[in-house]
Amino acid sequence: MCKEVYAGVNNSVMSTVGKSTNIAWYECKIGKHERQQLLKQKGCVVWITGLSGSGKSTVACALSRELYSRGYLAYVLDGDNLRHGLNRDLSFSAEDRSENIRRVGEVAKLFADAGVICIASLISPYRSERDACRAMVPDSFIEVFMDMPLELCEARDPKGLYKLARAGKIKGFTGIDDPYEAPLNCELVIQMKNGECSSPSSMAEQITMYLDEKGFLKA
Ligand SMILES: Nc1ncnc2c1ncn2[C@@H]1O[C@H](COP(=O)(O)OS(=O)(=O)O)[C@@H](OP(=O)(O)O)[C@H]1O
Ligand SMILES: Nc1ncnc2c1ncn2[C@@H]1O[C@H](COP(=O)(O)OP(=O)(O)O)[C@@H](O)[C@H]1O
Numbered sequence: 001m002c003k004e005v006y007a008g009v010n011n012s013v014m015s016t017v018g019k020s021t022n023i024a025w026y027e028c029k030i031g032k033h034e035r036q037q038l039l040k041q042k043g044c045v046v047w048i049t050g051l052s053g054s055g056k057s058t059v060a061c062a063l064s065r066e067l068y069s070r071g072y073l074a075y076v077l078d079g080d081n082l083r084h085g086l087n088r089d090l091s092f093s094a095e096d097r098s099e100n101i102r103r104v105g106e107v108a109k110l111f112a113d114a115g116v117i118c119i120a121s122l123i124s125p126y127r128s129e130r131d132a133c134r135a136m137v138p139d140s141f142i143e144v145f146m147d148m149p150l151e152l153c154e155a156r157d158p159k160g161l162y163k164l165a166r167a168g169k170i171k172g173f174t175g176i177d178d179p180y181e182a183p184l185n186c187e188l189v190i191q192m193k194n195g196e197c198s199s200p201s202s203m204a205e206q207i208t209m210y211l212d213e214k215g216f217l218k219a
């Protein structure tokens with residue numbers, strides 16, 4: 001949050017942002033517009049939220065593959081993967097999950113500014129934190145809710161984590177003894193139809209169609 005703005009020497013705008021004092025924004029001549037022209041697409045953030053096992057990583061990679069095959073540049077920021085590096089200092093406490101979401105939101109914003117279609121796939125269980133990420137890239141945030149029943153996610157349990165959570169060996173597991181706040185008003189909801197889950201590639205096509213309709217697949 002920018003608390004203080006004042007004029008420095010040569011009229012440069014000096015600010016205090018968080019704990020950073022006496023800082024100034026340096027504007028480059030080559031900006032988002034130029035990069036988008038180069039890439040022939042619009043930078044944006046596709047934010048995929050849902051329970052563990054709901055299919056976030058699978059659809060994120062299917063979407064990345066679909067866009068790649070059509071000649072568009074996308075990059076996946078996966079919650080699990082980022083916790084191997086950038087976010088390795090964060091636990092699954094409410095405070096650390098919030099910081100996790102904030103950091104991924106900031107990184108996604110940079111990718112979108114680079115002109116890339118950034119696909120963020122993380123549980124991101126809190127509505128207010130997802131909304132804060134949306135506010136970082138107004139008009140370029142596409143929230144996709146993997147609306148899969150807990151029973152399905154638990155039956156899939158590809159990493160055996162639900163089993164451990166039910167046995168009390170993992171505390172604070174989302175959907176078991178930790179909250180998940182479903183989106184109220186997101187751009188896309190991916191659900192089962194007639195008890196069937198569609199294929200990852202058809203889910204990816206659904207998202208690609210949305211991106212196309214909204215003009216993200218042209219400069
Ligand atoms: N307590 C607890 N709750 C939920 N998930 C847990 C937990 N502990 C470990 N894991 C594993 O971490 C993955 C979720 O990381 P995220 O960064 O996406 O989570 S969050 O957005 O900060 O809530 C999640 O990966 P996905 O299954 O891909 O969602 C789990 O494999
Ligand atoms: N559309 C789908 N149809 C059938 N199985 C799926 C589908 N999407 C994901 N899966 C399976 O569900 C499990 C969880 O998927 P994953 O993408 O790892 O979920 P998440 O990233 O939300 O934890 C995996 O075993 C995956 O193969």
